[in-house]
Amino acid sequence: MMNGASAHSEREDPREPVEAPGDPTAWSPPLPAAPGFDHRVVQTAGLRTHVATIGPENGDPVLLLHGFPLHWWQWREVAPRLAAAGYRVICPDLRGCGWTEDDGRRYDREIFLRDLVALLDVCELDRPRVVAHDLGAIPTWQLSYAHPERVRAAVLLSVPPGFAFGPQLAPAMTHMPKFAFHRRGHSLRWLWNGRYHTRPVPDAVIDRYLAPLQDPAKDAAVTKLYRAVAIPEGMTLAGGAYKCTRLRPPTLFLFGALDEPITEKRIRRLAGDTARYAEHVEFASVDGAKHFMTDDAPERVTALVADFLGRVA
Numbered sequence: 001m002m003n004g005a006s007a008h009s010e011r012e013d014p015r016e017p018v019e020a021p022g023d024p025t026a027w028s029p030p031l032p033a034a035p036g037f038d039h040r041v042v043q044t045a046g047l048r049t050h051v052a053t054i055g056p057e058n059g060d061p062v063l064l065l066h067g068f069p070l071h072w073w074q075w076r077e078v079a080p081r082l083a084a085a086g087y088r089v090i091c092p093d094l095r096g097c098g099w100t101e102d103d104g105r106r107y108d109r110e111i112f113l114r115d116l117v118a119l120l121d122v123c124e125l126d127r128p129r130v131v132a133h134d135l136g137a138i139p140t141w142q143l144s145y146a147h148p149e150r151v152r153a154a155v156l157l158s159v160p161p162g163f164a165f166g167p168q169l170a171p172a173m174t175h176m177p178k179f180a181f182h183r184r185g186h187s188l189r190w191l192w193n194g195r196y197h198t199r200p201v202p203d204a205v206i207d208r209y210l211a212p213l214q215d216p217a218k219d220a221a222v223t224k225l226y227r228a229v230a231i232p233e234g235m236t237l238a239g240g241a242y243k244c245t246r247l248r249p250p251t252l253f254l255f256g257a258l259d260e261p262i263t264e265k266r267i268r269r270l271a272g273d274t275a276r277y278a279e280h281v282e283f284a285s286v287d288g289a290k291h292f293m294t295d296d297a298p299e300r301v302t303a304l305v306a307d308f309l310g311r312v313a
Contacts, residue, residue: 027099029215032208034076036083042092044118050099051123052091055083061125062087062309065116067134067158067292068179068225069188070209071098074133077298078305085306090128092119094136096221098212107228109236112139113146120150129309133157133294135225138233141247148248153313155252155305158291160262161281162242164271172262173234179226184219196291198258205295247278250312254304256289256296280312 024031024039031039037052052072062082066074072091079089093100095115096107105111116139120128129152132140137159144151145162160169175191182188188210192201212218236242255264264285274281284304289296 029211031099032073032076032211034073036080037076037091042119042122044115044122046103046105047095047115047118048101048103049095049115049119050093051119052079053089054079054091055088056086057088059083059086059088061128062089063125063128063130064089064091065094065130065132065136065140066091066097067136068097068230069191069213069222070133071212073098073208074294078131078294078302081299081302082306085310087129087309090123090125094139096218096225097135102217102221104217107224109229109232110142112229113142115139116143117147117150127152129153129155129313131155131157131305134159134291135230138229141242144247144249144251145242145245151249153250153252153309155254155308157254157293157301158256158259158262159253160267161247161251161253161271161274161278162237163247163274163277164267165237165240165242166270168266168270169261171260176226176231176234179222180231182219182222182226184216188213188222196259198256198288198290198296201292201295243277247281250280250282250308251278252282252284252304252308254284254286254293254301256291256293257285257287259290259293262291282308284308 024033037054039050039052042049042051050072064075064079066072071093075091079091082089094112096102127150130140134157137156140154140156141162144154189206192206253267255262255267257263264283268283286293286297286300286304293301
């Protein structure tokens, strides 16, 4: 249970945000430092979502969805730069991640999509721009396909388009069985072994990313996230389902130049003629970056994201 949320009754109006401690140290565990962010809890039916926001209240909204096992703090160097450009940047923690409660319900492939739609409704976000990395890409492309009228534009980091998925990308999925059979209490520090990042990541940064997993419920959610959400979505991709529908929001796919095998060059080749599957798709590469590109090259990531959003949205 998040400090500051437990005192509120389950009878609260689910349409209303729930106030939460303004002091980052009052949360459990304490929130990592990130100047300029405000924090609150947003309640929807059965879920209390931690949301970090930065930027002018009247700015056009940009929703940033983190990867795994990361959380809102992944965007600590990206979000302030977007805020400085005039955007209102909203960084929620996904269900079972960060400081969002896992309410114990059964997970399925579209549970993040339902959570995202509910969050958009409660926060009255009208066609936000959405930027997502890794796990956060799943509800983003599900929303883009199922509810294209709710997405002004999207940027997906470190993931291929659903219509450009092939066996050549299988080496990028070798981590998934480790998550699916994660043993509670076993650290995920092995992810920062150099395979997924180019810049050395200080131990203190890794500690901040992994701190929420000290909660047994969050630790237990690791297997649920992958067995019920990520792996079924991967099977949907492999089955070619996204080749049978059309991607309508303008979308940029952004890849780390060193993130083998998911590189811009390979994805362009697999995608072929994108006009067959999408209204407007672009590809770009982040020099000197691997999978965790927001840590490897936050300035370059932000520049590419801001350029795309400014041009197409």
